[in-house]
Amino acid sequence: MVLMTLKPWLAISILFSFFISNVIGAFVGINIGTDVTNLPPASDVVALLKARQITHVRLFNADAHMLNALANTSIEVIIGVTNEEVLGIGESPSTAAAWVNRNVAAYMPGTNITAIAVGSEVLTAIPNAAPVLVPAMNYLHKALVASRLNNQVKVSTPQSMDVIAKAFPPSTATFNSSWNSTIFQILQFLRNTNSYYMLNAYPYYEYVHSDGIFPIEYALFQPLSAVKQIVDPNTLFHYVSMFDALVDATYNSIEALNFSDIPVVVTETGWPWAGGSN
Numbered sequence: 594m595v596l597m598t599l600k601p602w603l604a605i606s607i608l609f610s611f612f613i614s615n616v617i618g619a620f621v622g623i624n625i626g627t628d629v630t631n632l633p634p635a636s637d638v639v640a641l642l643k644a645r646q647i648t649h650v651r652l653f654n655a656d657a658h659m660l661n662a663l664a665n666t667s668i669e670v671i672i673g674v675t676n677e678e679v680l681g682i683g684e685s686p687s688t689a690a691a692w693v694n695r696n697v698a699a700y701m702p703g704t705n706i707t708a709i710a711v712g713s714e715v716l717t718a719i720p721n722a723a724p725v726l727v728p729a730m731n732y733l734h735k736a737l738v739a740s741r742l743n744n745q746v747k748v749s750t751p752q753s754m755d756v757i758a759k760a761f762p763p764s765t766a767t768f769n770s771s772w773n774s775t776i777f778q779i780l781q782f783l784r785n786t787n788s789y790y791m792l793n794a795y796p797y798y799e800y801v802h803s804d805g806i807f808p809i810e811y812a813l814f815q816p817l818s819a820v821k822q823i824v825d826p827n828t829l830f831h832y833v834s835m836f837d838a839l840v841d842a843t844y845n846s847i848e849a850l851n852f853s854d855i856p857v858v859v860t861e862t863g864w865p866w867a868g869g870s871n
């Protein structure tokens with residue numbers, strides 16, 4: 594990271610939207626968890642999504658009410674295997690097949706399920722489940738193949754930025770080498786099944802852990818003054834947003850393991866509604 598004067602910021606936006614628009618299309622969606630106490634009825638949630646013209650949702654768990662309510666809408670749905678379910682699925686193809694039948698096949702084609710997110714930040718949240726993560730993805734994919742749903746429904750697994758050892762500057766980012774073999778298997782799976790890397794990218798965490806190196810505007814998508822420009826010294830890309838830098842760090846980490854054709858989709862981002870403790 595270098596502080597420099599203002600220059601047109603171009604290279605990153607082309608790279609980013611090129612990848613996204615050719616493979617998946619740029620969109621903004623929302624995540625919905627149903628383990629909260631005050632969630633309105635599923636039909637009200639879907640009415641709200643429609644009113645706000647939200648075209649993509651990710652359900653943290655395969656909630657039957659939401660899956661039903663999303664039927665016959667044009668909303669695309671990523672459904673989640675919970676971390677609690679990953680172990681059982683990774684140890685048993687028949688558990689995986691039952692999961693797909695119950696939570697995916699039963700709702701299609703009415704509900705437009707486009708992906709299964711296997712666990713949530715498994716490598717860093719429940720590292721002891723790492724050995725079963727890729728088997729779980731494989732078993733779910735095989736179950737989709739058996740149900741002839743594998744062309745519509747991708748399988749992937751959202752990871753946090755913590756699997757990347759050093760995200761800045763983005764050009765030299767690599768995965769934490771402790772995770773080499775699992776990440777390598779994940780990337781092989783994603784490439785072989787034409788799936789994509791799911792990234793949970795929170796500028797908030799990078800900002801609070803950066804000891805004041807980054808200006809707050811950089812984390813909040815706000816304009817940076819000329820003296821605060823963030824530049825990657827190797828590529829000379831000017832980053833106006835930490836979000837973009839996190840996405841590029843992920844692309845570069847993937848490329849460092851010699852996988853260049855795997856799109857990155859951000860499955861979570863956000864900011865604490867009441868701010869951090871400080």
Ligand SMILES: *[C@@H]1O[C@H](CO)[C@@H](O)[C@H](O)[C@H]1NC(C)=O
Nearest residue numbers: 660661662663664665666703
């Ligand atoms: C979706 O539409 C189909 C065809 O009109 C209908 O048979 C089905 O009951 C609808 N599903 C839901 C959950 O509304």
Ligand SMILES: *[C@@H]1O[C@H](CO)[C@@H](O)[C@H](O)[C@H]1NC(C)=O
Nearest residue numbers: 666667668669702705706707
């Ligand atoms: C479901 O989503 C896919 C992927 O974007 C899209 O191609 C397809 O048209 C959608 N299907 C329906 C019925 O909306």
Ligand SMILES: *[C@@H]1O[C@H](CO)[C@@H](O)[C@H](O)[C@H]1NC(C)=O
Nearest residue numbers: 755757758759769770771772
């Ligand atoms: C890499 O991961 C290991 C194991 O989780 C952890 O102890 C280490 O601090 C991480 N290194 C970096 C640079 O994040």
Ligand SMILES: *[C@@H]1O[C@H](CO)[C@@H](O)[C@H](O)[C@H]1NC(C)=O
Nearest residue numbers: 767769770771773774849850
């Ligand atoms: C992980 O992969 C990187 C890049 O190929 C390599 O430098 C590193 O030694 C590997 N680490 C382990 C623990 O295998």
Ligand SMILES: *[C@@H]1O[C@H](CO)[C@@H](O)[C@H](O)[C@H]1NC(C)=O
Nearest residue numbers: 773777847848849850851852
């Ligand atoms: C990636 O490919 C380069 C060039 O072929 C090779 O030198 C390097 O060792 C490879 N890295 C990994 C992690 O396989």
